[in-house]
Amino acid sequence: MKSVVLQHLKDNKSLYIEEWRKSLEQHEFTKQGSTFSSKDMQQEMKDEFISVVFQSIELSSEENRDAVHRFANRLIYNGWAFSEFIRSLQALRRVVLHNVSANFTKEEFVDVSVEFEDWLDEQITRLAEEFSKIQNEVMTMQKTAMKELSAPLIPVFDKISVMPIVGTIDTKRAAQIMENLLEGIIEHRAQVVLIDITGVPVVDTMVAHHIIKASEAVRLVGAECLLVGIRPEIAQTIVNLGIDLDAFTTKSTLKKGIEAALELTNRTIETSEQMQSNGGLKR
Amino acid sequence: MNNQSCIEIGNEWGIVSARQAGRELSKNIGFGSVDQARITTAISELARNIYLYTEIGQIELTSVVKDNDGREGIKVVARDKGPGIENLRDVMVDGFTTSGGLGAGLPGVKRLMDEFDIESMPGEGTTITTVKWLR
């Protein structure tokens, strides 16, 4: 790859780095969510970027991709906004074309500038590619993390289990919840399951439908469902939607739900004083 | 204050962002938590219908002021170029569904909001306009 323009860039590396660096002075590199980024941190990032770009001239395409990948990784994990880096490369274009026009003849200039544009496009594409690749990886990771978070069935007493649901329920999560519920009931030999929806931000017809379907399935495996954690505003919207929860035992809080569940399984919680005044051990 | 927004509904995440934008705007307008929940739920129903029954559509949210008494409110418009709805009377009946759902969405939205208007042309698309006023 003995291109005229790359040789030129290499030979005049320090000049170009200096000029590009200067032209980047007005560029504000920001962090997403606008966490503060000091001038020093910005300068460090700019210098690193400059060196990654100029290194690419001497690296094989493979090595260059690795370097860009590592750089993009740091960008994303530290939350730097991506667009400014693209703008920086555009600033490099102005710097280089300005100098090139002074260093080459008119005839040479056409070829050289085409060559340069190709090289620059490649840099931009590569950065964008690596950036979106890593962003996709992050997204997949987050999805997995969300799945791990989602709705465990927790045995709290003999025959009684609780499933707290936290967050938005989409089709995939609804299926996951149903699976955890039925598997857990069998595993823990639960007779009563409390589904706690305190952490569900919106209870619309789809969520209600999934809950109804889940409780029917629970009944089929011989257990019973109690719905707890219905916030007052959610209770009102459920009524407005015209959804009939009469088939459900509902309790406002998990505490009340557990009391009801104990009753359903013929048990109560007593303080030790109550026990004594009841004449020691009952039942 | 950003008092207008338009959210594309192309996948399930669109539903979530429409809901979030609706909650934000209704809070800014001054709705209490019960009405915020009503508005958010109505948006969720409309957005989910777009997601389920059409290729793509959008939810438009605007803060509005009532002509006669200057009351503030939120306008939610769901617009799509989907298959449209054949019989408008059917879909407003509780329990009517073509997807095995509860069939509570549209009649529910009408009860959750103060004003409700539905326009639909088979083959052309559907526009549902709803408003909730501050009390």
Ligand SMILES: Nc1ncnc2c1ncn2[C@@H]1O[C@H](COP(=O)(O)OP(=O)(O)OP(=O)(O)O)[C@@H](O)[C@H]1O
């Ligand atoms: N935007 C739309 N375009 C075309 N058809 C629609 C649209 N919205 C609703 N429909 C039709 O109207 C029917 C009733 O809608 P509605 O939201 O009331 O109930 P659902 O979506 O079937 O069930 P639920 O909302 O209770 O989960 C739907 O089954 C569908 O056939």
Ligand SMILES: [Mg+2]
């Ligand atoms: Mg619906």
